Amino acid sequence: MIHITTPMDEGTRLSLRTGDEVLISGTIYTGRDAAHKRMVHSIEHQEPFPFPLKDQIIYYVGPTPARPGQPIGSCGPTSSYRMDPYSIQLMPKGLKIMIGKGDRGEAFKQALIQEKAVYLIAIGGIGALLSKRVTQAKLISYPDLLSEAVYELTVEDFPAIVAYDSIGGDIFQRKD
Amino acid sequence: MLMIKKAKITETIRTMVMDANYFLDPSVTRSFHDYQKKERSQLARNVLQAIIDNETLARTEHIPLCQDTGIAVVFVEVGNLLHFDYALEEAIQEGVRQGYHDGFLRKSIVKHPLRRENTQDNTPAVIHVKLTMGDELKIHFAPKGGGSENMSRLLMLSPSAGEEGIREFVAKAVVEAGGRPCPPIIVGLGIGGNFEKAALLAKEAIFRPIDDHASDPDDARLEQELLDMINALHVGPMALGGDTTCLAVKVNSHPCHIASLPVAINIQCHAARKSHATLKGESQ
Numbered sequence: 001m002i003h004i005t006t007p008m009d010e011g012t013r014l015s016l017r018t019g020d021e022v023l024i025s026g027t028i029y030t031g032r033d034a035a036h037k038r039m040v041h042s043i044e045h046q047e048p049f050p051f052p053l054k055d056q057i058i059y060y061v062g063p064t065p066a067r068p069g070q071p072i073g074s075c076g077p078t079s080s081y082r083m084d085p086y087s088i089q090l091m092p093k094g095l096k097i098m099i100g101k102g103d104r105g106e107a108f109k110q111a112l113i114q115e116k117a118v119y120l121i122a123i124g125g126i127g128a129l130l131s132k133r134v135t136q137a138k139l140i141s142y143p144d145l146l147s148e149a150v151y152e153l154t155v156e157d158f159p160a161i162v163a164y165d166s167i168g169g170d171i172f173q174r175k176d
Numbered sequence: 177m178l179m180i181k182k183a184k185i186t187e188t189i190r191t192m193v194m195d196a197n198y199f200l201d202p203s204v205t206r207s208f209h210d211y212q213k214k215e216r217s218q219l220a221r222n223v224l225q226a227i228i229d230n231e232t233l234a235r236t237e238h239i240p241l242c243q244d245t246g247i248a249v250v251f252v253e254v255g256n257l258l259h260f261d262y263a264l265e266e267a268i269q270e271g272v273r274q275g276y277h278d279g280f281l282r283k284s285i286v287k288h289p290l291r292r293e294n295t296q297d298n299t300p301a302v303i304h305v306k307l308t309m310g311d312e313l314k315i316h317f318a319p320k321g322g323g324s325e326n327m328s329r330l331l332m333l334s335p336s337a338g339e340e341g342i343r344e345f346v347a348k349a350v351v352e353a354g355g356r357p358c359p360p361i362i363v364g365l366g367i368g369g370n371f372e373k374a375a376l377l378a379k380e381a382i383f384r385p386i387d388d389h390a391s392d393p394d395d396a397r398l399e400q401e402l403l404d405m406i407n408a409l410h411v412g413p414m415a416l417g418g419d420t421t422c423l424a425v426k427v428n429s430h431p432c433h434i435a436s437l438p439v440a441i442n443i444q445c446h447a448a449r450k451s452h453a454t455l456k457g458e459s460q
Contacts (some may be wrong), residue, residue, distance in 0.1 A: 062284070065197065065280045066280070073239065073240065074281055074421065077325045078323065081356065101356070101358070101414070123414055124242075124355070125227065125446055126226050127243040128234040139318070145294075146296070147243075148294075148416070172354060172416075
């Protein structure tokens with residue numbers, strides 16, 4: 001089990017290997033379909049991103065609304081493949097660490113290796129359990145997107161597994 | 177004249193919506209435990225344990241099992257003796273609206289598939305109404321997540337493709353879906369009917385109890401054979417490998433055209449959330 005504190009520097013990121021189980025503490029940013037579309041629009045229109053991308057983690061999630069007194073609702077990962085076309089454009093702009101669920105396409109995998117980025121997965125469908133690893137959630141962009149807005153999450157021991165490392169490893173390809 | 181008050185339907189749906197999202201049917205949890213005992217991969221056993229622990233937490237603290245509280249799918253069976261002086265679908269939509277609001281559930285519906293503006297209340301639900309005989313209104317609800325729904329497929333096979341064609345179709349769908357529908361999955365298979373009926377059969381199939389069997393002997397045999405076939409693919413929980421890819425296969429068949437063999441697979445993720453209610457008409 002590898003304990004990682006954010007921001008995740010390049011050295012740590014490049015040392016991760018497919019299959020590594022990590023526990024992340026610090027800050028992660030949320031964003032999924034609609035937010036990614038807007039972030040790519042920001043590139044095209046030279047507008048600032050909701051958060052500085054360098055060494056930061058984006059987590060593909062749309063949480064349920066928090067009950068009063070809770071920092072966040074249920075917050076498991078959404079399927080990552082839908083973000084592929086956006087991620088391919090965001091990686092050259094500095095986004096190198098992504099957390100989601102499931103496999104991704106060939107074009108994304110090629111770009112990931114080229115950009116020396118990493119893709120991690122969280123277990124899908126355990127949103128209640130994962131909500132306990134989030135101590136704070138701050139809305140920082142696109143409030144009109146409701147649960148698809150960009151949130152800054154403070155996490156403690158958020159569990160993830162390295163799915164695609166920066167050297168071409170792929171957890172979904174098995175020799176069995 | 178037998179009637180059910182509009183408010184009663186709304187209130188029932190509201191409760192069903194919240195219950196389904198917090199409380200998994202014990203038979204599904206039992207299935208997790210049963211497969212975990214047989215699972216040879218340590219990582220797969222760990223993933224199943226996380227799924228089991230998640231169910232306990234959701235139930236005890238009323239946190240939604242999964243953040244994708246889904247598109248609301250409602251099947252209603254309306255007894256012929258019931259009279260309605262209001263729009264039944266309106267009563268249902270209002271119940272969905274209230275349940276998703278009061279239950280702190282996610283609003284995941286956009287008004288138009290291209291313009292994609294959130295409707296902010298998780299309506300409209302997809303409602304299927306069937307007329308039956310009697311004085312009862314039977315309601316079945318599922319919050320159907322997008323991840324698994326997106327991996328569902330439909331194919332108009334040639335009758336000559338037969339069972340082999342169905343097997344290939346199912347294997348391809350499950351392998352291509354990989355981890356995206358959150359395996360271990362439940363597979364609903366509609367065979368026969370026509371283009372739209374096959375899809376409906378598949379959706380009705382995933383509403384069946386996890387431990388039942390098709391009454392038609394060929395369907396029941398196909399259920400077992402497909403289950404074994406899918407698990408032999410070793411996709412595993414979250415596609416991380418293992419023996420537990422599929423918890424159950426449900427085959428619903430229907431008469432079809434002499435030139436057709438429609439087949440539809442509706443994939444259900446492990447958060448197989450369902451709720452059921454029966455209301456009786458009362459004399460007015």
